[in-house]
Amino acid sequence: MLEKTIQQQVEKGTMLPLMEEFYTIQGEGYHTGRAAYFIRVGGCDVGCHWCDVKESWDPEKHPPTGVDQIVVNAAKYSKTIVVTGGEPLTWNMEPLTTGLKNASLDVHIETSGAYPLSGHWDWICLSPKKAKMPLPEVYEAAHELKVIVFNRHDLAFAKAESEKVSSTCKLFLQPEWSVREKMIPFITEFVMENPEWQVSLQTHKYLNIP
Ligand SMILES: C[S@@+](CC[C@H](N)C(=O)[O-])C[C@H]1O[C@@H](n2cnc3c(N)ncnc32)[C@H](O)[C@@H]1O
Numbered sequence: 001m002l003e004k005t006i007q008q009q010v011e012k013g014t015m016l017p018l019m020e021e022f023y024t025i026q027g028e029g030y031h032t033g034r035a036a037y038f039i040r041v042g043g044c045d046v047g048c049h050w051c052d053v054k055e056s057w058d059p060e061k062h063p064p065t066g067v068d069q070i071v072v073n074a075a076k077y078s079k080t081i082v083v084t085g086g087e088p089l090t091w092n093m094e095p096l097t098t099g100l101k102n103a104s105l106d107v108h109i110e111t112s113g114a115y116p117l118s119g120h121w122d123w124i125c126l127s128p129k130k131a132k133m134p135l136p137e138v139y140e141a142a143h144e145l146k147v148i149v150f151n152r153h154d155l156a157f158a159k160a161e162s163e164k165v166s167s168t169c170k171l172f173l174q175p176e177w178s179v180r181e182k183m184i185p186f187i188t189e190f191v192m193e194n195p196e197w198q199v200s201l202q203t204h205k206y207l208n209i210p
């Protein structure tokens, strides 16, 4: 009985499999350097082989948590909230983001865009993945396109992806962490030749913070 109620709440998005929450500094992309509270929601089946948070993939490993409780915690820490995962758009983000907006918070998302866009967002960071491409609605809504560069072909992929986003969308190339030393020369050369793009580094990993 209880199990069933919880499952129904997860289906509605009033409960979410919460992996972790932490107050830190946004390490990547347009808002790099800004203090923010991160809400990491479990569940992702995109399957990036280099994913730096594979523990997030199985939603069963993360306790279903009421969104009201998540909002109360978040509001204690920061005005800026980053919802990430896992893939947050696996779930209905409407209840969580309504709660966060009612608390007057700025609400950002990190997403692959592979699932329908739900929720109310002040900032959408789209990081497209070839294995499960973003839906058209997410390209249209994205404020920031952040392409991970694992090999040189990813630069051509980045260019093609940039044709699908709005004209105001900010463009970032971020080296895949394990090959950063090899990819940084290609990325820097590309950005100097294509100055509409900017470099994004995972600065939290250099700072040794979460
Ligand atoms: C862990 S993902 C979670 C959100 C969502 N599933 C996504 O991929 O956008 C958060 C961000 O980290 C990036 N990322 C994951 N693993 C990485 C790695 N090994 N090196 C560089 N960036 C990575 C993703 O591309 C994404 O922009």
Ligand SMILES: Nc1nc2[nH]cc(C(=O)O)c2c(=O)[nH]1
Binding pocket: 024, 025, 026, 027, 028, 084, 085, 110, 204, 209, 210
């Ligand atoms: N500091 C910090 N910044 C981040 N930006 C995006 C992250 C993510 O995993 O979504 C992340 C993260 O895990 N930590």
Ligand code: SF4
Binding pocket: 044, 045, 046, 047, 048, 051, 052, 053, 054, 056, 085, 086, 087, 112, 129
């Ligand atoms: S989409 Fe995001 S969470 Fe899912 S495997 Fe790829 S990087 Fe990891």
Ligand SMILES: [Mg+2]
Binding pocket: 052, 053
């Ligand atoms: Mg991360």
